[in-house]
């Protein structure tokens with residue numbers, strides 16, 4: 001399947017800060033994602049408008065051109081964030097490892113990171129472990145910090161979790177005692193950005209990162225997330 005990706009060389013997004021960001025077409029999203037039709041923030045507001053244009057193939061480039069551009073435009077040692085919308089290309093729910101490997105190779109020497117809501121079956125676990133082991137950080141997206149803790153312990157994959165919109169603690173722990181850090185850009189909008197933080201890119205970290213639900217869909221998301 002052909003996938004399309006838009007690349008923003010220097011993002012104007014107030015949460016990411018001025019780094020290179022991308023979004024990938026909606027066909028990459030697993031229909032098993034609990035937010036697929038229920039609260040996904042990419043289906044709202046400005047991100048929705050941009051994503052719709054990409055999904056209609058009015059913007060973006062194909063996957064080969066995308067990885068080629070990442071190789072050329074992101075300097076070595078520099079942080080960049082893949083997918084403000086979309087997920088990793090897949091075939092019937094199995095991550096397309098050939099495309100992922102292209103991206104891993106393009107990211108060599110750079111500090112790329114992303115998130116994935118693909119179901120953690122054996123195939124996808126190995127794909128994410130390989131990406132993280134080879135320098136392209138893919139965080140497993142979870143709906144509770146306890147689930148994220150389990151993913152990190154059982155699979156050695158960095159994990160993040162969406163939490164209730166009212167979560168205001170900077171630090172807390174999972175039921176099993178693993179440290180959780182709430183995304184500082186969510187707690188201190190305008191003061192911290194991905195560009196100045198970079199925690200999500202640390203694939204060997206020991207802590208879970210929590211994202212409080214936000215925006216117009218937060219009620220729907222609050223109904224899905226658990227402790």
Ligand code: SF4
Pocket residue numbers: 015016182183184185186192193194195197198199200201209
């Ligand atoms: S924890 Fe840091 S890197 Fe991750 S999303 Fe928040 S600001 Fe960006």
